[in-house]
Amino acid sequence: MGLMRVLVTRPEPDARGEADALRARGYEPVLAPLLEIEFLKGVPLDLDGAQAVVITSRNALRALADHPQREEVAALPLFAVGEATAWAGRQFGFSEVTIGPGTGAGLPPIIRREVHPEKGPLVHIGAEKVAFDLQGALEEDGFELRRVVLYRSHPVEILPDAVVADLASGEISRVLLLSPRTARTFARLAQHHGVVTETKDLVCYCLSKAIAEAVAPLGFTVRVPQHAREEDLLALLDSDASSS
Incomplete structure (x- = not known):
């Protein structure tokens, strides 16, 4: 067999x-x-005043690999969707990493517990299409979430x-x-x-x-x-x- x-x-x-x-x-x-991944070049990260970065895919980290704002973004705290993304984030250069439960839907309670809306916007770096409306979930609690699209996936x-x-x-x-x-x-x-x-x-x-x-x-x-x-x-x- x-x-x-x-x-x-x-x-x-x-x-x-x-x-x-x-x-x-x-x-x-x-x-x-x-799915086939298309990385987008020349996209600014919109980090002004941001208190943290949210990343829900390792492809976002790959898209950031040669970005001119790489050092600037890595200096911010990172909320990673799960353990694999958190590990890749540390390899990328993030030093302050909070690990989510593995799904985008599981991140809002952790973000609400760890940071406060008054401290500044959050920047979600990821794909053109997302599986979970993180922006909508966090805006209900007063957070500003900026979405930065660095890649697309084509079925x-x-x-x-x-x-x-x-x-x-x-x-x-x-x-x-x-x-x-x-x-x-x-x-x-x-x-x-x-x-x-x-x-x-x-x-x-x-x-x-x-x-x-x-x-x-x-x-x-x-x-x-x-x-x-x-x-x-x-x-x-x-x-x-x-x-x-």
């Missing part, structure tokens, strides 16, 4: 890191990134033929979905390629309930870890694999 084949859907370069983690655990990863239009065939045949039996937009793209492509009715036993491992909601209507089995962390998602995959 061959290794369990797991579809990796996140954008590069994170797809390669996730694939390495899967191989180390004894799985066979199949890479099919569903792919088709799945590779080999991936479609392996999904339909059951050769690929597990898929990892780490963002709502990726999950929506996977749902759309699964329908487009006609694999929904053929794929009876596919299990979608979703980082959060919001992600699961994008694929559950198609009838796929969905699994969500208790905490929105990639290591917990992989541990859930391990637990299911050992009991099957």
Whole structure:
């Protein structure tokens, strides 16, 4: 019996890191990134008077790598969406880092506890489209949140033929979905390629309930870890694999 084949859907370069983690655990990863990242150049960071920075994706840190305001932004306190982003933030140069629970929706209570609106605006550096309206949630409490868009993500239009065939045949039996937009793209492509009715036993491992909601209507089995962390998602995959 061959290794369990797991579809990796996140954008590069994170797809390669996730694939390495899967191989180390004894799985066979199949890479099919569903979003392509476009970094935007020459965007000012709007840091005047800011008391802290909010970052909800490692891609935002990649976009900042050669930004002319790199040192200025790294001098501010950072609110990071989760542990992986916090680690990348420290590597980037942030020295004061507060770690969120792994989702954008989990950040407002932490921000409210740690800082006060009167101390100045917050700057959210990230993508053109966001999974959670952080700005709306914080503005209700009197915060000013400036959004700085440093990258866009573009959904792919088709799945590779080999991936479609392996999904339909059951050769690929597990898929990892780490963002709502990726999950929506996977749902759309699964329908487009006609694999929904053929794929009876596919299990979608979703980082959060919001992600699961994008694929559950198609009838796929969905699994969500208790905490929105990639290591917990992989541990859930391990637990299911050992009991099957």
